[in-house]
Amino acid sequence: MDKRIASAEPIVLNIPDGATIMMGGFGLCGIPENLISALHRKGTKNLTIISNNAGVDDFGIGILLRSGQVKKMISSYIGENKTFERLVLNGEIEIELNPQGTLAERIRAGGAGIPAFYTPTGYGTIAAADKEVREFNGRSCLLVPWLRAEFAFIKGWKADRWGNVIYRKAAGNFNAMMATAADYVIAEVEEIVDLGDLEPNSIHTPGIFVDAVLCGAEYQKRVERRRVQGQDAA
Amino acid sequence: MDIREQIARRAAQELRDGMYVNLGIGLPTLVPNFLPPNIEIVIQAENGMLGVGPFPKSGAEDPDIINAGKETVSEIPGCSYVSSADSFAMIRGGHIDVTILGALEVDESGSLANWTIPGKMLKGMGGAMDLVSGAKRVIIAMEHTTREGNPKIVNRCRLPLTGVRVVDTIITELAVIGVTAQGLVLRELAAGVTHEVVQSVSEPRLR
Numbered sequence A: 001m002d003k004r005i006a007s008a009e010p011i012v013l014n015i016p017d018g019a020t021i022m023m024g025g026f027g028l029c030g031i032p033e034n035l036i037s038a039l040h041r042k043g044t045k046n047l048t049i050i051s052n053n054a055g056v057d058d059f060g061i062g063i064l065l066r067s068g069q070v071k072k073m074i075s076s077y078i079g080e081n082k083t084f085e086r087l088v089l090n091g092e093i094e095i096e097l098n099p100q101g102t103l104a105e106r107i108r109a110g111g112a113g114i115p116a117f118y119t120p121t122g123y124g125t126i127a128a129a130d131k132e133v134r135e136f137n138g139r140s141c142l143l144v145p146w147l148r149a150e151f152a153f154i155k156g157w158k159a160d161r162w163g164n165v166i167y168r169k170a171a172g173n174f175n176a177m178m179a180t181a182a183d184y185v186i187a188e189v190e191e192i193v194d195l196g197d198l199e200p201n202s203i204h205t206p207g208i209f210v211d212a213v214l215c216g217a218e219y220q221k222r223v224e225r226r227r228v229q230g231q232d233a234a
Numbered sequence B: 001m002d003i004r005e006q007i008a009r010r011a012a013q014e015l016r017d018g019m020y021v022n023l024g025i026g027l028p029t030l031v032p033n034f035l036p037p038n039i040e041i042v043i044q045a046e047n048g049m050l051g052v053g054p055f056p057k058s059g060a061e062d063p064d065i066i067n068a069g070k071e072t073v074s075e076i077p078g079c080s081y082v083s084s085a086d087s088f089a090m091i092r093g094g095h096i097d098v099t100i101l102g103a104l105e106v107d108e109s110g111s112l113a114n115w116t117i118p119g120k121m122l123k124g125m126g127g128a129m130d131l132v133s134g135a136k137r138v139i140i141a142m143e144h145t146t147r148e149g150n151p152k153i154v155n156r157c158r159l160p161l162t163g164v165r166v167v168d169t170i171i172t173e174l175a176v177i178g179v180t181a182q183g184l185v186l187r188e189l190a191a192g193v194t195h196e197v198v199q200s201v202s203e204p205r206l207r
Helices: A009-013 A033-042 A062-066 A082-089 A100-112 B003-012 B027-034 B084-092 B128-134 B195-200
Strands: A020-023 A047-050 A070-075 A094-097 A116-119 A133-136 A139-145 A149-159 A182-192 A212-215 B020-023 B042-045 B049-052 B075-081 B098-101 B105-107 B137-141 B169-171 B175-180 B183-189
Touching: A009 A033, A020 A033, A033 A062, A033 A149, A033 A182, A062 A070, A062 A082, A100 A116, A100 A139, A100 B084, A100 B128, B003 B027, B003 B137, B003 B169, B020 B027, B027 B098, B027 B137, B042 B084, B084 B128, B098 B128, B183 B195
Parallel strands: A020 A047, A020 A149, A047 A070, A070 A094, A149 A182, A182 A212, B020 B042, B020 B098, B098 B137, B137 B169
Antiparallel strands: A116 A139, A133 A139, B042 B049, B049 B075, B169 B175, B175 B183
16 A cells, blocks of 8 residues: 655646635645645636635635635635635635634534534524524534535645654644545645654554645745744734 | 733733633733733643743744744643644633633623624634633723724624623723623723723723
């Protein structure tokens, strides 16, 4: 068994227009840079993208938005992307906003085979629109469906040829759940190590969830808000 | 001292040793600068970091170590990382003792609006709806009025809600206000401020 692939190009060739793709990351931290670039070069259109954020104007998912490849975003926070905020306010792109924890749990549920769940989050807000309400332990809760996708692009730190993945520090975020919730999961990582080199206790995403592993090139790993000691807080 | 620091300083007084605390973007991130001496708290960032430390020294920034405001931060000893699903299990599951958030409007019943101004600002709710529904205590730390001087403490929120009846305490540069079943209760006045002054910039009656 060897899930390694040499480049992102054959992967994106198999992604049709109109596909639904999960993309890991929080802001620009832990995003699948190489897979996003390949999808941008290929020009695949009418995409539905499930991602907590929408990148920035010139990096991450932002480059797909700017090139008009995205039909719909399913996200929780898009505040860092002016192009996107404008597209949404002008009605040029569809957006489905979810409370962040609900988004995370919908994806987790999708991967775990739980078709829907009840949550108190968002009761009485627009997040409750069209949702069934039921009371549990005296609290009103919303029935929320799982989320699944045809593809997931995830970004890990290290992986082996079986697709076992570990994430680095806060770059795990949505990647771990997304790895479980799509029909075809591609993990791009900074380093591929020999089978057996990852400490079994420390593997975050076991290879059973992963279909392909790509060693990414030239990671930029941009920082959105560089803050250091001695600066005044924002 | 500037107003925001004054609010953050007062909010810090609400924290106790051993608390797990989530801080919203902006003013609330100033709170740890004013912690009382000899207390240990653990700051959670909903992107999956438990044990957020101060901004790193210049040159020590790590793009994989950020808070929920996407700012570079440092780890404290004892820090741990989890997935977003586990991070929100901490939040939704009632394991966070306090969340300190900003607000656009808070009303008499403790309902909160802090995520969007229709047609004008659309950023998304992020983790705010989860935090207000899951944290044991919700503290709003905000300037008492808008830039134009209009009340942010209102009879009924006009903006889209973040949560219904979720706020416990409001801390501004003028006062500390508790939300109770009987309405808003003025708990504390800033130095030199009178009840009348606070009332004059708040819509609901303050007891």
